[in-house]
Amino acid sequence: xxxxxxxxxxxxxxxxxxxxxxxxxxxxxxxxxxxxxxxxxxxxxxxxxxxxxxxxxxxxxxxxxxxxxxxxxxxxxxxxxxxxxxxxxxxxxxxxxxxxxxxxxxxxxxxxxxxxxxxxxxxxxxxxxxxxxxxxxxxxxxxxxxxxxxxxxxxxxxxxxxxxxxxxxxxxxxxxxxxxxxxxxxxxxxxxxxxxxxxxxxxxxxxxxxxxxxxxxxxxxxxxxxxxxxxxxxxxxxxxxxxxxxxxxxxxxxxxxxxxxxxxxxxxxxxxxxxxxxxxxxxxxxxxxxxxxxxxxxxxxxxxxxxxxxxxxxxxxxxxxxxxxxxxxxxxxxxxxxxxxxxxxxxxxxxxxxxxxxxxxxxxxxxxxxxxxxxxxxxxxxxxxxxxxxxxxxxxxxxxxxxxxxxxxxxxxxxxxxxxxxxxxxxxxxxxxxxxxxxxxxxxxxxxxxxxxxxxxxxxxxxxxxxxxxxxxxxxxxxxxxxxxxxxxxxxx
Numbered sequence: 001x002x003x004x005x006x007x008x009x010x011x012x013x014x015x016x017x018x019x020x021x022x023x024x025x026x027x028x029x030x031x032x033x034x035x036x037x038x039x040x041x042x043x044x045x046x047x048x049x050x051x052x053x054x055x056x057x058x059x060x061x062x063x064x065x066x067x068x069x070x071x072x073x074x075x076x077x078x079x080x081x082x083x084x085x086x087x088x089x090x091x092x093x094x095x096x097x098x099x100x101x102x103x104x105x106x107x108x109x110x111x112x113x114x115x116x117x118x119x120x121x122x123x124x125x126x127x128x129x130x131x132x133x134x135x136x137x138x139x140x141x142x143x144x145x146x147x148x149x150x151x152x153x154x155x156x157x158x159x160x161x162x163x164x165x166x167x168x169x170x171x172x173x174x175x176x177x178x179x180x181x182x183x184x185x186x187x188x189x190x191x192x193x194x195x196x197x198x199x200x201x202x203x204x205x206x207x208x209x210x211x212x213x214x215x216x217x218x219x220x221x222x223x224x225x226x227x228x229x230x231x232x233x234x235x236x237x238x239x240x241x242x243x244x245x246x247x248x249x250x251x252x253x254x255x256x257x258x259x260x261x262x263x264x265x266x267x268x269x270x271x272x273x274x275x276x277x278x279x280x281x282x283x284x285x286x287x288x289x290x291x292x293x294x295x296x297x298x299x300x301x302x303x304x305x306x307x308x309x310x311x312x313x314x315x316x317x318x319x320x321x322x323x324x325x326x327x328x329x330x331x332x333x334x335x336x337x338x339x340x341x342x343x344x345x346x347x348x349x350x351x352x353x354x355x356x357x358x359x360x361x362x363x364x365x366x367x368x369x370x371x372x373x374x375x376x377x378x379x380x381x382x383x384x385x386x387x388x389x390x391x392x393x394x395x396x397x398x399x400x401x402x403x404x405x406x407x408x409x410x411x412x413x414x415x416x417x418x419x420x421x422x423x424x425x426x427x428x429x430x431x432x433x434x435x436x437x438x439x440x441x442x443x444x445x446x447x448x449x450x451x452x453x454x455x456x457x458x459x460x461x462x463x464x465x466x467x468x469x470x471x472x473x474x475x476x477x478x479x480x481x482x483x484x485x486x487x488x489x490x491x492x493x
Contacts, residue, residue, distance in 0.1 A: 003131060005031040005115065006308045008147040010122050010134075010160050012036075014045075014098070015276030015293035016153030017105035017114075021059075022301025024112035025414035026464075028308050031145065032109070033120040033136060035154075039106075042253050043097035044179065045290040046206070050083070051374035052291045053090035054392065055298055058466050060412040064104045069094045075286065076334075076368045077341025078192050078200075079355055083369040085362050087451060092373065095206055098290055125150060125163045127270045148308055151273045151300070153293075156260075158278035166274065167265040170281075170332075173222035173258025175343070178215040178234045185249035187211055192342060198241050200342050210252060216343055217241060222258045229256050259283045259339050261332050267321040275300055280328040285338035286372045292331055295374060296324050302414060302464035311437060311488040323379050334371055379467055382482065386474025387453035393417075393462045396454060397446030405443075407462070415439050416487055417462040418479075427459055427472075427479065433490025434483045461486075 007023055009016045012034035023030045048056075053070075056062045070091035072084035083092060110116060123135040123142065132150040136143055152160025161168060190203040192214070202214040215237045231251040238246050263280040267273060276293030300320045306312035341352055358364045370376040378390040388394075396407040398419075410417050416438035418431050423442050431440050438461075448454045461470035461482055470482035483490070 003147050004145045005029040005147050007031075007149045007151060007304060008033060008132070008134060008145060009151045009153055011152065011154035011158075011276075011278070012102075012106065012116055012118070013153060013155065013276065013293070014102060014105060014290050015278075015297045016151075017102065017109050017116075018294045019151060019153060019275060019297035019301050020114040020116070021105065021109040021112055022298060022414060023305050024109065024114050025059075026302060026305030026309070028305045030114050031147070032114060032116040033122060033134075034116065034118045035121040037119045039099060039102055040253075041099050042255065043099045043181075044255065044257075044284065045098035045101070045287055046204075046212075047093040047096045047287060048101065048294075049092050049287065049291045049373040050086065050090040051377075051392075052294055053093060054408075054466065055294060057090070057395075058408050058411040059108075059414065060409070061104065061108050064108065065093075065096060065100070068096065074369060074372060075192060076359070076372060077285070077338035077352075077355070078194070079341065079352060079359060080191075081359055081365050081368050081372075083373065085366045086369050086373065086375060092287075097206070101290070122154070122159050122163070125160065125272070127164060127272050132271045149271045149273065149304060151275055151304070152278040153274075153276050153297070154278055156277045156281040158274065160272065161264065161274055161278050164269055164272040166269060168262050169265065170262030171260065173260040175216070175218065176220045176222045176256055176258055177217075178213075178229060178237060178254065178256050180213050180215075180231065180234050180254045181206065181252040182211045182213065182246070182249040183209060183252055185211055185246055187213070187244075187246070195342065195345070196241050201238065201241055211249075213238065213246075215241065218343070218345060222260075223256075225256060228254050230254070257284060259343065261336055263325070263328050263332055267325055268317065273300065273304070273320065275324075279324075280332060282332050282335040283339045283343075285335045285342075288331055288335065288372060288374075291374060292327065295327075298465045299324050306437070306488065313485060313488050316486070316488070319379075327374075327377060330371070381467070381469045382475065382477050382485070384471070384475040384477075386457070386468075386471040388457075388460070388468040388471055389475065391453070391468055392466050393460065393468050394452045394454065396448070396452070398441075398443035399446070400441060400443045407460075410439060410441060411462065411464070411466055413439070414464045416464055417441065417460075419443060419460045419462070420458075421445050421460070422458045424459065430479055431483060433493055434487050436491055437487045438483065 009032045074083045120138040126133045187203045192202040199217040235247040275296040381390045420442045459472045
């Protein structure tokens with residue numbers, strides 16, 4: 001059918017904007033439909049994790065954020081964890097409001113040619129054998145748009161998810177919690193997880209003289225709201241828990257959230273896919289939601305682009321579900337565990353005490369830090385004993401000819417990357433049929449640390465999302481097999 005774009009993305013949040021940019025890097029036309037006329041300026045998320053820092057760095061957009069304050073301090077369920085035990089990893093960004101992140105992502109996507117249409121609301125969709133048709137209400141009335149594929153990035157109450165009939169099992173919210181950004185008040189900082197007889201509160205300073213508070217009052221039933229709670233409700237709950245009167249503060253914005261935990265059973269149905277909160281909702285513990293959503297989009301973008309262009313193997317798009325559903329399932333597991341730690345009453349204190357003791361062991365801290373930051377992710381890319389198979393390619397300084405570069409910089413274009421680290425003409429010749437999709441680079445590596453997993457490595461095949469798909473020596477399948485699995489059949493030479 002005649003398509004208005006190869007892909008329509010619904011939702012201009014972090015997932016939708018990242019996906020739009022990734023598709024444009026691959027030369028795929030994309031329309032982004034956003035119900036809101038403009039960004040709200042609200043920021044549920046603050047900062048981004050080490051894995052998202054890596055993602056932004058591999059696309060060359062980290063400088064857009066200016067000087068970023070980072071921290072090695074994190075928590076698991078309110079229990080302090082030193083993320084500095086993750087040697088060689090980026091530290092997490094602190095106090096970068098989600099609104100700032102969205103601004104930079106939108107500017108990036110637009111600079112690449114994404115067509116972002118605000119004040120456009122999805123009304124219905126029809127998934128056919130040869131494409132997807134959507135009915136949209138915009139400033140000029142109702143219109144019909146067509147695309148090869150549709151991706152729902154429209155949040156926890158996703159219209160796409162409901163219209164396409166995705167199953168969304170899980171557990172409903174058991175309580176309501178408040179979040180508010182305030183001006184004109186000074187409060188002593190309180191770490192998340194500071195439990196009180198009636199619940200939990202948090203206080204954290206933000207740039208611009210703003211104070212963020214979170215109020216979790218146990219026993220408060222969840223409510224279905226059509227509008228945010230009033231600041232009076234927040235102030236009353238704060239006073240009940242702490243005895244402090246904050247009613248004189250000026251609210252910048254107020255929101256509520258719950259502890260519902262749900263995940264779709266499949267991330268793809270036909271030509272409709274889901275990413276971000278459309279696919280999974282959970283308690284916002286450890287700031288993982290936005291980061292997982294962005295990483296969903298980076299995993300999907302190159303696969304969907306290759307499918308649209310006709311260069312992908314038939315099974316490639318299916319790996320989006322198999323890889324990211326497992327990540328989402330683990331995300332829901334760890335956020336539920338964290339919720340038990342900082343939302344429960346004194347009956348859970350013995351468990352907190354035991355975990356505090358365990359966290360003093362570096363292996364335990366490393367395990368929890370990697371889980372929360374996304375650094376533990378390993379995809380199934382085939383058998384082998386190379387330590388980097390299925391993991392992210394670490395930053396590696398390289399010399400190519402008379403210039404210096406890095407493995408990270410070579411991923412800016414979002415293409416595949418074959419690094420020949422020993423100047424092997426035969427290796428490069430075997431990959432020549434994929435050179436239209438994979439950059440084949442001969443380079444001399446700089447200093448390789450003992451814990452990088454690269455000692456003794458002669459060649460590495462890196463997917464566009466930065467994960468190692470093949471390495472030598474150590475992969476139990478040959479290079480052409482790996483290239484065909486991830487990049488489709490070779491072109492005729």
